[in-house]
Amino acid sequence: MPAALRVTELRKRYGGFEALRGVSLEIAPGEVVGLLGPNGAGKSTLAKIAAGLVRPSAGSAEVAGHPAGSAGARAAVGYLAELFRFPAWMGADELLRLHQRLSGSDGGERERAELLELVGLGHAARVRVGEMSKGMQQRLGIAQALVGSPRLLLLDEPTSALDPAGRRVVRELLEGIRERGIAVLLSSHLLGEVERVCDSVAILLAGEVVARGRPAELARPRGVEIETDAGVRVIAGAGREDVPRLVEEAVARGERVYAVRPLQSTLEDAYLEAVGEGQE
Amino acid sequence: MRGAWTIVGYAFAESLRRRVVVVVFALTLAFLALYALGVHFAFAEVERSEFVFAELVEERALVGGTLLGLAMFAVLFLGAVLVVFLTNGVVRGDAESGLLQPLVVRPVGRGTLLVARYLGAAAAGVAYVLVVYMLAVLITGTLGDWSPDRPLGPGLALALAVAVVAALSVLASVQLAATAQGIAVFMLFGAGLVGGLLGQIGEALGSGTLERIAEVASVALPFEALYQYSLHLLTESTSGLTEVVIRLGPFGGAEDRGAGLVAYALAYVAVVMAVAVALFRRRDL
Ligand SMILES: Nc1ncnc2c1ncn2[C@@H]1O[C@H](COP(=O)(O)OP(=O)(O)O)[C@@H](O)[C@H]1O
Ligand SMILES: [Mg+2]
Numbered sequence: 001m002p003a004a005l006r007v008t009e010l011r012k013r014y015g016g017f018e019a020l021r022g023v024s025l026e027i028a029p030g031e032v033v034g035l036l037g038p039n040g041a042g043k044s045t046l047a048k049i050a051a052g053l054v055r056p057s058a059g060s061a062e063v064a065g066h067p068a069g070s071a072g073a074r075a076a077v078g079y080l081a082e083l084f085r086f087p088a089w090m091g092a093d094e095l096l097r098l099h100q101r102l103s104g105s106d107g108g109e110r111e112r113a114e115l116l117e118l119v120g121l122g123h124a125a126r127v128r129v130g131e132m133s134k135g136m137q138q139r140l141g142i143a144q145a146l147v148g149s150p151r152l153l154l155l156d157e158p159t160s161a162l163d164p165a166g167r168r169v170v171r172e173l174l175e176g177i178r179e180r181g182i183a184v185l186l187s188s189h190l191l192g193e194v195e196r197v198c199d200s201v202a203i204l205l206a207g208e209v210v211a212r213g214r215p216a217e218l219a220r221p222r223g224v225e226i227e228t229d230a231g232v233r234v235i236a237g238a239g240r241e242d243v244p245r246l247v248e249e250a251v252a253r254g255e256r257v258y259a260v261r262p263l264q265s266t267l268e269d270a271y272l273e274a275v276g277e278g279q280e
Numbered sequence: 281m282r283g284a285w286t287i288v289g290y291a292f293a294e295s296l297r298r299r300v301v302v303v304v305f306a307l308t309l310a311f312l313a314l315y316a317l318g319v320h321f322a323f324a325e326v327e328r329s330e331f332v333f334a335e336l337v338e339e340r341a342l343v344g345g346t347l348l349g350l351a352m353f354a355v356l357f358l359g360a361v362l363v364v365f366l367t368n369g370v371v372r373g374d375a376e377s378g379l380l381q382p383l384v385v386r387p388v389g390r391g392t393l394l395v396a397r398y399l400g401a402a403a404a405g406v407a408y409v410l411v412v413y414m415l416a417v418l419i420t421g422t423l424g425d426w427s428p429d430r431p432l433g434p435g436l437a438l439a440l441a442v443a444v445v446a447a448l449s450v451l452a453s454v455q456l457a458a459t460a461q462g463i464a465v466f467m468l469f470g471a472g473l474v475g476g477l478l479g480q481i482g483e484a485l486g487s488g489t490l491e492r493i494a495e496v497a498s499v500a501l502p503f504e505a506l507y508q509y510s511l512h513l514l515t516e517s518t519s520g521l522t523e524v525v526i527r528l529g530p531f532g533g534a535e536d537r538g539a540g541l542v543a544y545a546l547a548y549v550a551v552v553m554a555v556a557v558a559l560f561r562r563r564d565l
Contacts, residue, residue: 014564051385053565074387085378089297101286102386144382 001029002065004152004183005050010059012045012207019045021207022059027183029151032174034194034215035187036271037204043187044082046204047156050185051079064151075103078150078182080141082157088130092121092140095129096147103148115143118176120169135166142173146182153177153184159193171197195267203274211274218270222263228255234263283388284396290383291366291400300365308358308412315351316419322347323424344426345515351416352514355409356438356507363405363446364465370397370450373458375565384565391557394450398553402446406439413438428514437510440545441503445469447549448501451556454563472501476508502545509541 005027012020019042027033035043048054049061052069066072086095096112105111116122119139129137138158145153159167167190174197177184188194194201195215203211203218211218224238228250235246240262250257295301326339371394374380384390413435421427428434448468452461475497482490498505 053381053384055564071387071389074385077385079385081378081381083378084382087294098290102283102383102388104387
């Protein structure tokens with residue numbers, strides 16, 4: 001099976017400004033990849049190229065083996081833009097029906113009901129877009145992107161406009177999507193959600209991939225915290241494997257040990273390290 | 281194909297929700313009411329008057345033809361307003377608001393999408409022109425007791441003029457934001473009409489330069505020539521002194537360009553749409 005997305009040495013210039021500077025990235029079928037990076041890093045540009053909305057200046061992008069932007073690629077992709085709008089007069093079910101026709105999906109009524117159920121809008125099939133809250137529209141947008149069972153789902157900052165409760169709903173939704181075996185490119189500048197739902201992460205900075213791997217690989221040990229009757233200390237550079245030795249040494253010094261905790265750096269630390277402390 | 285019809289249907293449903301439809305509908309009713317009133321009083325005047333050349337000039341044809349010719353100008357204008365608003369923001373405007381991207385990402389294809397949107401708007405404009413024009417013919421016939429011998433031709437020429445305006449508007453929508461698009465197309469519309477006027481003035485003054493300007497304008501913006509052609513079709517059957525007198529009125533430019541003009545206008549629409557599609561395909565959204 002070809003990769004859900006394969007971009008090679010991808011470049012995009014807007015006038016004199018280079019938004020992508022040789023990005024290479026592969027998403028395996030069914031893999032959920034988080035695309036992290038500060039504003040202006042090129043996340044939306046990458047998603048738009050994969051969706052066929054923007055033409056690359058150099059390099060190649062393939063969706064499920066088809067050149068991005070070709071009819072084959074567009075048939076394999078589901079996309080939700082960072083800033084999107086649906087006609088205010090359309091009902092939720094009506095919108096999905098429009099997209100079924102446009103994508104040639106023969107899922108019919110059942111697919112629509114299932115998708116609305118999946119995004120928690122099962123009760124709102126007849127509600128018009130104009131009457132929906134931002135969160136409902138966002139969830140409808142995800143249902144829309146899933147019409148026709150795409151091989152690759154491109155979600156560009158799907159939670160940035162939501163409150164914490166809305167974010168949580170979308171996160172749970174992504175768990176449901178993962179179970180369907182759909183590959184996802186989830187761009188975000190919110191690390192927490194990416195860490196929780198993604199199989200792997202790519203960090204984009206000024207148009208270049210500066211880190212790529214599983215969240216646990218990117219997050220490195222940060223030291224061990226040890227609490228004794230002499231106080232709390234952090235032994236930098238130490239890891240889990242150092243804990244027995246550290247306890248023995250403390251006991252040998254005659255200290256009473258109350259707690260020992262290996263400090264795992266979070267993805268956030270890895271991110272800030274990659275991106276530079278000055279950013280966000 | 282199915283995708284194309286879906287887009288036409290979507291565009292149509294979307295148009296019906298635009299406020300401009302209500303505005304054009306209200307303006308049309310107002311126009312038709314005023315027109316009926318005008319026809320009524322003009323023909324009442326004809327009944328009473330002791331026109332000197334009554335023997336030589338068919339007064340009814342003169343008054344009826346002149347009034348209907350003016351009505352057709354109003355129909356052209358309202359039809360142009362309608363299609364310009366129906367195609368407003370179809371590409372760049374919708375792209376900026378985020379409405380366009382979810383549609384473009386689907387496998388339909390940009391060319392099909394744009395042509396379908398054009399056909400939806402042009403069909404609405406053509407239907408509108410034909411209906412309102414026919415109502416004006418009906419009013420002239422009932423209240424004024426004069427009808428053109430072959431009423432359909434002028435209506436079709438007028439409808440084609442509106443289809444030309446729609447194509448220009450779609451082309452403008454690829455490059456311009458919604459407001460700029462509307463302004464640009466109305467400026468072109470005005471320029472085309474002024475071009476026609478210059479031609480008439482040039483003819484009256486015997487100025488070759490003015491006539492050449494008008495010639496260029498009618499090639500570049502053929503809707504005005506189509507309007508003149510529709511006036512020509514309207515008065516085709518009048519002859520002799522009646523024709524001469526009618527030509528002193530708004531029919532000064534009425535010209536017989538015939539099938540050549542119609543073929544040119546159709547080819548013009550095809551070329552404008554081909555350019556619009558080519559530009560749309562290259563555009564980052
Ligand atoms: N259409 C465009 N024209 C010019 N510059 C653009 C355009 N789109 C994006 N850019 C620039 O490219 C860079 C990357 O943008 P974007 O891909 O939207 O980043 P992100 O989604 O990571 O915030 C930004 O500096 C942005 O200003
Ligand atoms: Mg972005």
